[in-house]
Amino acid sequence: MDKKQVLSTLLRKTLMALTGLFLCFFLVIHLLGNLQLLMPPEQAKESFNSYSHLLSGNIFIKIISYVLYASILIHCLDALLITLSNRKTAGKYAVDKRGASSKWYSRNMGILGTLILIFLVFHFKDFWYQYKFGSLPKDESGHKDLYTIVIAAYQDWWYVLFYVLSMFALGYHLLHGFFSAARSLGVYHPKYVSWIRVFAIGYSYAITIGFAIIPIYIYLTQHVLWN
Template sequence: MASFGNAFSSSIGKKLIMGITGLFLISFLAVHCFINALIFVNDGGLTFNVGAHFMATNWLIRAMEVVLMAGLLAHIIQGLRLVFQNQAARPVKYAVNNGAANSKWYSRSMGLLGTILLIFLIVHLTDFWVVSRFTGIPTVDAAGHENLFAVMVARFQTLWVVILYILAMVSLAYHLLHGFASAFQTLGWNHKKYTPLIKAFGIWYSIIIAILFAAMPVAIYAGLIK
């Protein structure tokens, strides 16, 4: 048992946890983005509220929320531990360090990008998840569902919140650009035929997910969705 714990506390073990939790969060992002994108139906939030109601009342999804939060915390903690571990392993910087020659800048900035996303997550969870799961939505729509859409519209009337979401989605895009392919590589899923396809899919996934999430607050703030 001790050797099992030591394996996951090692550098390779930490990266393995990052890869597993990263793939889980990538899957969640796709589902979450699809549900949120229902606001683009632009029917006063009726379709979106149906999706939000399903997410809030389905027992399987509610159970998976616990797994999601555990995975998210594990991903954040292990990410921070890796950043601090890498810094401790190289307390004195090289006199000449041409990092760009070996990796992309966002690959070297995962700690910064992750910190921006952490700040965003605190705001986002406070604004929506806590409200929908614990405090209750104060209004209902024409179909009798809790009107989370009205909460979203009200929140995205504040410019700094919209700007925060845009910055966070830019960070998310770069975070995914590195993390998507890295997660597969960490788990040893490398193949000369399929790895290029995974990387290409990861690029498109990162861009589309980030654009869709960023477009939502922008469209609401601009009055395109009501």
């Protein structure tokens, strides 16, 4: 591999790390907003719809949302380019021996990433698209009633299962992503490895469990009320 290819690979990995870290930050904010769904129904409805209305009407949030969309696209395209480049290089120069030392989720980031991408398509279609372009009913405060749409979506057990499995795929993706980003950005130093490991595991578990528990809670507590 020549210097130009090495530089190109380093730039792609750095871009992957930076977009990934931004998406990690967004996940924290998104989770904190969604945790309102765990409140008692009437309180959750008012709080969640007000929160959604605030986000949709704030110019700063709109700018951040455009950065988010760009980050998702760049992250996915960059991952595809890196994967294709790695396969080409491995096939040309060496036999891939990572199976003996790497974690299974590290070897299957492409599969995990694809599952997450499929989930995002459904997630954007069912919630983001409905809120932006659908004719949602209004709640008592005059805000679009996204809460009712979310609750209705989690009345089907298969949708809840799909959501939960997608969150576990996301958790493993994050776990590998943190270590990979640390290496790409040059901060995976022996002095900080233990701290990075603890933070990565803690963050990945918190995001996975935090998001997964929401549809499970809604299905278990409000499924009977809707049926």
